Amino acid sequence: MRSSVIVFPGSNCDRDIGVALEKMQFKNQMIWHKETRLPKSDLIVIPGGFSYGDYLRSGAIAGKSLIIDEVIRAANSGCLILGICNGFQILTETGLLKGTLLRNKNLKFINKDVQIKVLNNKTKFTNKYKKDQIIKINIAHNEGNFFTDLLHLEKLSNENLIAFKYCDEKGNINENSNPNGSLENIAGIFNDNKNILGMMPHPERMIDEFISNKDGVNLFTSLLG
Amino acid sequence: MKFSVTVTLKKDVLDPQGKVVQNTLVNIGIKNLKSIRQGKYFEIEVDESELLTAEKIVDKMCKKLLVNLVIEDYKINKI
Numbered sequence: 001m002r003s004s005v006i007v008f009p010g011s012n013c014d015r016d017i018g019v020a021l022e023k024m025q026f027k028n029q030m031i032w033h034k035e036t037r038l039p040k041s042d043l044i045v046i047p048g049g050f051s052y053g054d055y056l057r058s059g060a061i062a063g064k065s066l067i068i069d070e071v072i073r074a075a076n077s078g079c080l081i082l083g084i085c086n087g088f089q090i091l092t093e094t095g096l097l098k099g100t101l102l103r104n105k106n107l108k109f110i111n112k113d114v115q116i117k118v119l120n121n122k123t124k125f126t127n128k129y130k131k132d133q134i135i136k137i138n139i140a141h142n143e144g145n146f147f148t149d150l151l152h153l154e155k156l157s158n159e160n161l162i163a164f165k166y167c168d169e170k171g172n173i174n175e176n177s178n179p180n181g182s183l184e185n186i187a188g189i190f191n192d193n194k195n196i197l198g199m200m201p202h203p204e205r206m207i208d209e210f211i212s213n214k215d216g217v218n219l220f221t222s223l224l225g
Numbered sequence: 226m227k228f229s230v231t232v233t234l235k236k237d238v239l240d241p242q243g244k245v246v247q248n249t250l251v252n253i254g255i256k257n258l259k260s261i262r263q264g265k266y267f268e269i270e271v272d273e274s275e276l277l278t279a280e281k282i283v284d285k286m287c288k289k290l291l292v293n294l295v296i297e298d299y300k301i302n303k304i
Contacts, residue, residue, distance in 0.1 A: 056290070056291070057293055060290065060293070064289075064290060092295075093293070098295075099295065100293055100295045100296055102238070102239070102296065103241060103242065104241075105239065105241055106241070107241050107242065107245060147238065147295070147296060148295065149295070181239070181241075
């Protein structure tokens with residue numbers, strides 16, 4: 001499977017996801033944001049970080065960069081797109097995913113391992129997880145508080161477009177297990193066609209027992225099919 | 226032609242920064258404070274002398290980049 005990781009000035013999880021993809025046997029290429037052509041890719045990853053120093057709004061400037069037109073074109077023709085953390089913010093700024101990520105409710109940068117529940121395991125991104133499986137994944141963000149209008153929120157629930165929700169170790173989804181104030185504890189969402197996933201947690205940080213755990217591995221093996 | 230653009234969070238969007246500023250003002254003894262919403266302010270100079278056309282250009286800037294219409298409202302004023 002061929003993957004491309006888009007690199008912006010200020011991206012800082014690009015290498016991590018690159019290492020993770022190669023470890024999982026993806027044929028990966030790193031693509032600088034000023035490129036106007038994308039190599040043929042089955043998966044495009046928008047990595048985490050602080051593209052353009054989070055100027056204006058997180059992801060706003062990166063969302064208008066040259067390569068993004070190509071990403072949008074690829075997305076519309078069915079290419080799989082994964083946005084992690086700042087990548088999720090960028091995807092909402094491009095309009096590929098609806099909604100937005102507001103500043104964390106407690107106004108603090110949160111860096112910790114949290115539990116999330118897999119709500120939909122019937123997608124290209126999540127099929128190797130069990131339904132309602134609880135996984136432990138690192139979050140590291142200042143703007144992860146998912147917000148959208150009521151109509152979209154209902155659609156997300158009704159059409160099974162919520163990938164992950166924050167929960168506690170027992171799987172309880174409530175205010176206590178919500179780290180950032182996200183609407184309905186949402187940690188990751190799909191677009192209508194489920195070929196785009198945006199998520200705040202960092203699966204690329206959870207692929208090795210030695211530094212964390214392997215709870216992120218199944219996301220990559222799901223993609224490999 | 227010069228314009229100012231004020232961007233504020235929509236009414237029903239939580240504004241934790243505004244809340245903290247408000248609490249701090251109360252803590253330092255400011256009286257009669259009802260509420261605070263924090264926003265952004267831009268000063269924009271446009272190379273166009275026709276008012277309506279210039280306003281349209283600024284409006285386009287807002288819609289395309291300066292404002293996230295999901296959560297923010299904006300006001301354009303000539304200065």
